[in-house]
Structure formats: C-alpha cells, structure tokens
Amino acid sequence: MFKKTAIAAALGASALVTLSQAQAQAAEYVIDTEGQHAFVQFKISHLGYSYILGDFEEFSGGFSYDPENVTDSSVNMTVDVSSLDTNHAERDKHILSGDFLDASQYPEATFESTGFESTGEGQGKLTGNLTLHGVTNEITMDVKHIGGGEDPWGNYRQGFEGSTMLDLSNYDIDMSKFPPVMHELELYVVFEGIRQ
Numbered sequence: 001m002f003k004k005t006a007i008a009a010a011l012g013a014s015a016l017v018t019l020s021q022a023q024a025q026a027a028e029y030v031i032d033t034e035g036q037h038a039f040v041q042f043k044i045s046h047l048g049y050s051y052i053l054g055d056f057e058e059f060s061g062g063f064s065y066d067p068e069n070v071t072d073s074s075v076n077m078t079v080d081v082s083s084l085d086t087n088h089a090e091r092d093k094h095i096l097s098g099d100f101l102d103a104s105q106y107p108e109a110t111f112e113s114t115g116f117e118s119t120g121e122g123q124g125k126l127t128g129n130l131t132l133h134g135v136t137n138e139i140t141m142d143v144k145h146i147g148g149g150e151d152p153w154g155n156y157r158q159g160f161e162g163s164t165m166l167d168l169s170n171y172d173i174d175m176s177k178f179p180p181v182m183h184e185l186e187l188y189v190v191f192e193g194i195r196q
Contacts, residue, residue, distance in 0.1 A: 025066065026073060027156075027195050027196075028063075028064050028195070029062055029065060029195050029196065030062045030196060031059075031061045031063070031191045031192070032191075032193060032194050033059065033060060037159070037190075037191075038191040039189065039190045040056045040079055040187075040189050041055040041187075041188045041189070042055070042185050043185060044182060044184075044186070047182065054085060056085075056109075057080075057083040057084075058083035059077055059078060059080060061075065061077030061078060061111075063075040063076070063160075070118050071115075071117070071118065073116045073126075075113040076111065077189075079108065080107065080108065081096070081101055081103045082096060084101070100173055109131060109133075110131045111128055112129050113126055113127065113128035114127050114128050115128075116143075126141045126142075127139070127141075132166075132171045134172070137170050137171065139164055140164065141164040141189070142163055143162040144160065144161050145160055146161055155195065157194055157195070159190070159193070161190045165184050165186055166184060166185055166186075167184050
C-alpha cells in the first residue's frame with residue numbers, strides 16, 4: 001500500500017511540475033502590422049544641418065514574452081527593404097539603388113534575437129543578429145515595455161519600443177562621400193503583438 005501511495009504521489013508531483021513548466025512558458029505574439037500599431041523607422045543626419053526621417057512600411061514578425069521571466073523573451077522580424085519611404089520618391093530610389101541598400105540584390109533585412117537582459121522595471125537590453133545589405137552583425141537595442149492587456153475585441157496584446165545606433169560601414173554601405181555625421185543612423189522600432 002505504501003509503495004503504491006508513494007508512486008501515485010511521485011506521478012502527481014511530476015504532473016504538477018510539468019503543468020507548472022507549461023504555464024511558465026512565454027506566450028507567443030504576432031506583430032500587428034494591420035492596424036498601424038507597429039513601426040520600423042530611422043533617423044539620419046542630413047549633412048549635419050537637419051535630419052532625414054524614414055520608415056519601412058512592409059515587415060512581419062513575432063515575439064515571445066513572459067512578464068514573470070523576461071530573460072526568456074525573444075523577437076524575430078523580417079523587413080521588406082524596398083518598402084522604404086522617406087517622403088521623397090527620388091531620394092528613396094537612390095537609397096534603394098546599388099549606391100546604398102541595393103534592394104534588388106538584398107531585398108530583405110532580418111533580426112533574430114539572441115538574449116535579453118533586464119535593466120529595470122519594464123526595461124532592458126535586447127541583443128540579436130541584424131542582417132542588412134547581406135551582412136550580419138550583432139546589435140544591442142535598448143527596449144522598453146509600453147504596456148499590455150485585453151483589447152475591446154477579445155484579444156490580448158503587449159507593446160514595446162526599442163532603439164539603437166547603426167554604423168553603416170559595418171554593413172558595407174559606403175558613406176565615404178558624406179560627412180562623418182551621416183555615417184550612423186538611429187533605428188527606432190515600435191511593435192504591438194497579439195497573443196496567439
């Protein structure tokens with residue numbers, strides 16, 4: 001009798017551990033690109049006198065997030081490089097040409113996270129591999145949790161923003177004809193995801 005009771009207890013404990021682990025797993029989210037609740041934008045100096053602002057209008061991706069264990073968070077995104085828009089058609093054409101992004105040869109940019117470190121309540125540093133212009137480099141992005149909760153349509157959402165500086169020479173984009181102040185750009189990302 002004691003042996004059967006011990007086995008039953010062990011099986012019950014194992015089931016509880018399995019259930020607990022399943023509940024602790026990060027939830028999966030798909031980035032909501034339909035409702036204009038996500039953005040991939042950039043800012044770069046214009047000769048040191050002003051700025052050029054732009055964004056990529058077509059992208060997709062998802063993330064996993066568990067507020068109780070944020071270090072297990074992860075993100076992946078794919079950006080259609082040809083969807084670049086700086087509100088100036090001729091400039092866009094030039095940026096997408098072989099002089100800069102060469103979108104015909106490198107039509108996609110991707111990001112795949114490799115780790116996350118919390119730096120405070122709702123904030124942290126997201127590391128990952130960014131592939132742009134056919135070159136992959138590890139970057140670190142400062143990330144902030146904007147908020148999360150149920151929406152009026154029965155979905156559950158989480159939203160984040162992040163930014164980082166990119167040295168364009170690290171991606172074999174030749175900016176030597178321009179002053180040094182134009183050799184870096186700020187990448188700014190906002191994404192809201194719907195829990196699956």
